[in-house]
Amino acid sequence: MTDAPDLESRAAPGDHQALRLWLRMLTCCNLIEGEIRNRLRSEFDTTLPRFDLMAQLQRAPEGMKMGELSRHMMVTSGNITGIADQLEKEGLVVRTKVESDRRSSVLQLTPVGRETFARMAKAHESWITGLFGDMPEASRHALFQALGELKHQVVAATAD
């Protein structure tokens, strides 16, 4: 496994455990993310950011403002505008002006958008289950817990 032909092979014998851990994590994430991107493309002709945006909206039946989406998806608002434009052109989302603040608009899934997202989300979940599902429950639980601690730390360490 140490000589596996992938990014983890970047680790050198003397490297510390934290570094090996990070390389393994990065390799795992890149493999899974690439697979998800490929399948979203080939089966639904869409991209991960578009899927993510629709997933955010699905949780918010009352809709979300562009700025909220920008913060949640951690990308700049110009990019949200671009993704929203595409999805709106395809009839999957709709913009509505906010009365109380006429600079803002709220984005919502259309009925077609909801139906489309439901199909994608079902497939997406089955892909993830297929990739993670054979891990023993105890391992998945341990992973979830450890990642929770890690996320906490990283957020704290990068909050400058």
Add this chain to the structure above:
Amino acid sequence: MTDAPDLESRAAPGDHQALRLWLRMLTCCNLIEGEIRNRLRSEFDTTLPRFDLMAQLQRAPEGMKMGELSRHMMVTSGNITGIADQLEKEGLVVRTKVESDRRSSVLQLTPVGRETFARMAKAHESWITGLFGDMPEASRHALFQALGELKHQVVAATAD
């Protein structure tokens, strides 16, 4: 934590554990990777793929062929050519023709490249240690083990 303003907020109440696990893992990875990219840029004016390529070469004092680098870094050979061109222009790596197969060339770090990489790798390791280091040793170990299982599975599941 469930309402943290990040990608993990994509998870809906009814989502299965595997999906929540994946979203948490993706969020962690993206946070860390973004931080590493920013610091490589601001402190060393370089990028993650360039750093990765140099890291591969540092492990191989005898050098590596372009095709080997392509396989290990899991990108197409055209991209390796591009990164190698940049690094060669800066005097960090050098191409050498292989006598036994004149189609091939071998890439090696130059002395300057080795020295430069050593500085970057030291900083990089301290960043990673800073981000992961406060986790209890037991959690890091659990994470490393669980990711090993996961990687195994994902490689098997995506090897079509």
Add this chain to the structure above:
DNA sequence: TATTGTTATACTCTATAACTATA
């Protein structure tokens, strides 16, 4: 003045495909 969202633009990263020179 500050904020929301848009527009314009540029850069990184990656893939595909046509090409060359060997094998």
Add this chain to the structure above:
DNA sequence: TATAGTTATAGAGTATAACAATA
């Protein structure tokens, strides 16, 4: 024919910065 590497190109994904409308 097949392979190693190069070149050209296109597209995703992202950031920065200038801008208009509104607060």
